Amino acid sequence: MKRTTLSLFATTAALAAVTGLAVVTMPGADGDDAAPSAARLPVERSGLLCPAPSDSDLADTTYTSYTPKSPGASDSGRAVLDPAARAKKKAGAPALRPAEPGTPVTAEESGADVPALIGAAEGRLAPGWTVQQTTTVTAGEGRGVLGLACAAPDTEFWLPGASTAEGRTDYVHLTNPDDAAAVVDIELHGKDGALASSLGEDIQVQPRATVPVLLSTLTDEPQGDLTVHVTVRSGRVAAAIRAVDAERGADWLAPAADPAPAVVLPGVPEDVTAARLVVFAPGDQDAELTLQVASPNGPIVPAGNEELHVKAGMTTAVDLGEITRGEPGSLLLAPKDGSSAPVVAALQVVRGKGDRRETAYLPASTGIGARATVADNRAEGGALALTSTGRGAKVRVTASAGSGGGAPVSRTYPVPEGTTVRVDDLVPKGLEGAYALTVETLSGGPVHASRMLELPEDGIPMFTVQTLADDRGTVAVPKAEEDLSVLQD
DSSP: OEEEEEOHHHHHHHHHHHHTOOOOOOOOTTSOOOOOOEEEEEOSEEEEEEOOOOSOTTOEEEEEEEOOOOTTOOSOEEEEEEEOTTOSSSTTOOSBOOOSTTSOEEEEEESSOOOOEEEEEEETTOTTOEEEEEEEEOSSTTOEEEEEEOBOOBSEEEEEEEOOSTTEEEEEEEEEOSSSOEEEEEEEEETTEEOOOSTTSSEEEOTTEEEEEEGGGGOSSOOSSEEEEEEEEESOBEEEEEEEETTTEEEEEOOOOOOBSSEEEEEEOTTEEEEEEEEEBOSSSOEEEEEEEEETTEEEOOTTOSEEEEOBTOEEEEEOOSTTTTSOEEEEEEESTTOOOOBEEEEEEEESOGGGOEEEEEEOOOOOTTEEEEEEEOSSSEEEEEEEOSSOEEEEEEEOOOTTEEEOEEEEEEEOBTOEEEEOOOOOEEEESOEEEEEEEEEEOOEEEEEEEEOOBTTBOOEEEEEOOOOOOEEEEEOOOOOEEEEEO
């Protein structure tokens, strides 16, 4: 009897392509210690979580889903966002059902009882899948444009820039996508170090459910500047803070990039009237940092704020005022004198004056990597900021078709080292509805990016800013030769 079998390497590579999982191979049995080189293939599954958008009856929320076209992706696929299991409204009714890559899909909800959403995409809709949640509240303490890129679940989050001071109402939203409960700890770090409290320990997040935690209930003493550290003991969650300022509006505070000696906060608006930098050093060493602003013409040093000392285990905050002085820019924090202490950081930026002020948050960015996308761009009021911190870069920006019609357009931009390039004129031809912007690194880098969306209301410059991150639309799969062995009995 004859029998044909597939080699272990070939089988493993095939499974990786199907599941979207990275695999590691051992050296070959023939004595060659060189592992097979890896190819990058589109992932087959992605998951995203969107928190409950608002507790205001005046809230109007738009969800925009988009998947860029990826060569080599599956011919079929599906994506869906469903309300969390414990939602009070529309349980079981999907909010969005995207149909194909390259075209955004939108849905709208209103009121205070819109639930958190749990989403999954498979096949051709998985690589680079992004969902933007944009909420407009026109009056009340929660007034503002609250924007957030729905996030993949993880097990650790750093959120500098929170507060429990008078006039601030900050909730950290924890959303669990899995079929088992997650157990979460929340630590608060202020100007004098960790706040001693057991109230943030062992928080239970039930399966496919969400929990909002009011930060002021975790501490007895109001704190003006806090770093929130969320760790997951079991399971996975997504975490973000809905920060409401009684005088300066509201927005989402998304997690910052992981601790690193140097960080980038891209896309500070040119007309910022106030900026407050919050930095935390999580290790056991003090951090010594230099500050620069990457302007359109190159790096400049903010007068009076050239350097910053951050004590280990403590949150440090500094007011930077009108730091960009009429030009868009990005804030660069770099180690001074060989310092290697890692930090996390975020920037609260304010536009407008008096009772017409509006606020947004810029967490430290992870960079766009190979490709990143931001959805829910409008015909007016949007601006993309691109910053190169390496040897300069060349990027391609593509504006997708609109959700209601239009043809995509692409343009290539050079981004010189230490500069910020503003893109505010790339709009699909014949645009109808909302569209997505996809940024690809063609050469050089690293590149950091953010998108500002401005939706003014009654003279108030309501706006939100989202940083862009690598969409991780591909996975490394080892190349392996097919080994067909014929076995003779």
